[in-house]
Amino acid sequence: MSVFQALYLVAAALFILALKWMSAPATARRGVISGELGMLLAVVGTLMRHEVVNYQWIVVALLVGAAIGVPLAVLMPMTAVPQRTAISQACGALASALIGTAEYYHRYPTGFTMAALSIEILLGFLTFTASLMAFGKLHEILPSRPITYKGQNVVNLGLFVIAVLIGIALVINPHQSGLFPAYVALAMTFGVLLIIPIGGADMPTVIALLNSYAGLSASAMGFVLDNKLLIIAGALDGSSGLILSIIMCRAMNRSFTNVLFGAFGQLQTSAAAATEARPVRSASPEEAASILEDARSVVVIPGYGMAVAQAQHKIRELHDMLVKKGVEVRFAIHPVAGRMPGHMNVLLAEADVPYDKLVEMDEINSDMAMTDVVLVVGANDIVNPAAQNDPNSPIAGMPILQAYKARTVMIIKRGMSAGFAGIDNELYYQPNTLMLFGDARSFVSSLVKEVGATN
Amino acid sequence: MNYEFGLYVFMLAAFLGFELIRRVSPLLHTPLMSLTNAIASISVVGAILISGEDHASLLSRVLGFVAVVAATTNLVSGYLITDRMLKMFRKREPAKK
Numbered sequence: 001m002s003v004f005q006a007l008y009l010v011a012a013a014l015f016i017l018a019l020k021w022m023s024a025p026a027t028a029r030r031g032v033i034s035g036e037l038g039m040l041l042a043v044v045g046t047l048m049r050h051e052v053v054n055y056q057w058i059v060v061a062l063l064v065g066a067a068i069g070v071p072l073a074v075l076m077p078m079t080a081v082p083q084r085t086a087i088s089q090a091c092g093a094l095a096s097a098l099i100g101t102a103e104y105y106h107r108y109p110t111g112f113t114m115a116a117l118s119i120e121i122l123l124g125f126l127t128f129t130a131s132l133m134a135f136g137k138l139h140e141i142l143p144s145r146p147i148t149y150k151g152q153n154v155v156n157l158g159l160f161v162i163a164v165l166i167g168i169a170l171v172i173n174p175h176q177s178g179l180f181p182a183y184v185a186l187a188m189t190f191g192v193l194l195i196i197p198i199g200g201a202d203m204p205t206v207i208a209l210l211n212s213y214a215g216l217s218a219s220a221m222g223f224v225l226d227n228k229l230l231i232i233a234g235a236l237d238g239s240s241g242l243i244l245s246i247i248m249c250r251a252m253n254r255s256f257t258n259v260l261f262g263a264f265g266q267l268q269t270s271a272a273a274a275t276e277a278r279p280v281r282s283a284s285p286e287e288a289a290s291i292l293e294d295a296r297s298v299v300v301i302p303g304y305g306m307a308v309a310q311a312q313h314k315i316r317e318l319h320d321m322l323v324k325k326g327v328e329v330r331f332a333i334h335p336v337a338g339r340m341p342g343h344m345n346v347l348l349a350e351a352d353v354p355y356d357k358l359v360e361m362d363e364i365n366s367d368m369a370m371t372d373v374v375l376v377v378g379a380n381d382i383v384n385p386a387a388q389n390d391p392n393s394p395i396a397g398m399p400i401l402q403a404y405k406a407r408t409v410m411i412i413k414r415g416m417s418a419g420f421a422g423i424d425n426e427l428y429y430q431p432n433t434l435m436l437f438g439d440a441r442s443f444v445s446s447l448v449k450e451v452g453a454t455n
Numbered sequence: 456m457n458y459e460f461g462l463y464v465f466m467l468a469a470f471l472g473f474e475l476i477r478r479v480s481p482l483l484h485t486p487l488m489s490l491t492n493a494i495a496s497i498s499v500v501g502a503i504l505i506s507g508e509d510h511a512s513l514l515s516r517v518l519g520f521v522a523v524v525a526a527t528t529n530l531v532s533g534y535l536i537t538d539r540m541l542k543m544f545r546k547r548e549p550a551k552k
Contacts, residue, residue: 023480214495
């Protein structure tokens with residue numbers, strides 16, 4: 001065993017430890033350090049290999065990559081974490097796809113190696129364009145509503161089948177290099193078409209799934225290059241992405257196929273428009289503040305709207321003031337709130353909310369009936385009782401935070417427009433519901449002012 | 456190469472990944488995704504091998520160069536932001552105002 005192989009072995013162990021330590025907040029930072037160390041050993045080990053003789057371009061490329069990567073990580077606001085993950089994923093997938101391309105023209109591999117190479121290239125290019133599209137949608141450069149057309153699934157499936165057939169043809173005879181560019185083009189087109197019908201609410205699942213593809217592509221590269229470290233690291237990433245997307249799907253009571261091919265949120269918009277205006281009760285910041293002060297227990301339910309309005313810091317101030325007045329304040333986190341798994345937790349942590357105040361859905365739902373006030377900030381579908389009561393609702397069966405059980409429900413919302421899924425929300429019309437109309441951040445800051453004034 | 460051996464390694468790593476990730480608290484799902492995303496930049500190994508070869512063609516050189524840049528971007532930003540996020544996760548401190 002040469003030195004680089006020993007370093008690879010240690011690196012693989014460090015990656016496994018990284019994921020193990022990631023399981024709890026107390027050890028999570030140790031996990032990151034372990035992952036960093038593993039990557040460092042992998043890079044150093046590779047540079048030491050005798051095949052690697054030309055260093056100048058590698059060093060330049062490493063420096064350029066670091067020069068792009070550092071600002072991407074340091075300057076991004078926390079609300080942009082989903083976009084950053086998507087763009088970073090696109091980079092990783094692009095790297096893996098380009099290496100596959102270079103390997104193909106370099107060696108024209110055969111048999112099993114070519115099969116692994118075609119999987120690497122398919123997943124790599126597909127994930128590259130799909131992640132770029134996801135980035136566009138999350139960053140709102142592209143419309144985040146799902147775009148659908150007739151026969152969409154047939155077109156997508158057809159394209160995919162053609163791509164797989166070309167892949168098989170290439171495995172049978174790798175020297176048909178005319179087919180190769182077509183293969184790449186199909187993979188990239190398929191990546192774009194895959195994301196077009198995906199709406200913002202399904203982004204958590206899709207981002208996790210793309211993460212899994214990027215890992216599997218790296219793992220396939222491991223088979224091409226006969227490198228166990230790549231196989232292991234890629235497989236860890238692949239299974240992690242897959243299990244996260246399964247968790248997200250379960251949290252919405254939907255299947256994979258439904259997320260990928262269902263184009264949620266398009267059909268229902270017409271139904272929502274048909275409902276006439278119904279009376280709702282609204283309240284001013286003064287009234288809302290006094291209700292909050294008189295409560296004994298308050299549960300805040302944040303959603304993507306909180307991220308958009310950047311309201312997390314103001315919410316933390318409100319939390320601090322209410323706690324000082326002896327009110328018990330907790331945060332109820334729905335697994336799919338936001339645009340990526342765990343999005344709300346990160347934002348609230350950024351605002352310095354202690355993480356033991358963030359409670360998961362199953363745990364908090366049993367306390368809802370004993371809660372005085374529920375304050376919904378920028379969430380909609382995840383508190384919609386239609387998921388439980390209306391079997392015809394598009395979100396039927398989705399587990400929700402049972403806000404409607406609380407004594408008083410307050411909902412901060414810009415206006416009466418339907419939520420992302422385009423479904424009307426019964427919760428707004430409940431007799432114990434107060435609508436607080438306004439921008440989430442400015443409304444919460446007036447709440448803070450009102451609560452502070454009565455001090 | 457011994458493919459069978461490689462496939463066994465893949466299978467074991469995949470199962471290990473499942474078991475490890477299942478235990479991660481939902482609180483940490485976003486940093487977890489950043490971390491696995493950063494680990495996927497292990498493709499930098501392949502990128503270095505391609506661009507460092509002695510008799511590589513111009514095509515290999517160009518593709519390898521872009522691949523190293525892309526993988527390093529993923530690597531650096533992935534680890535840095537994961538750490539930045541985790542620094543923010545704090546328990547309630549008794550001394551807090």
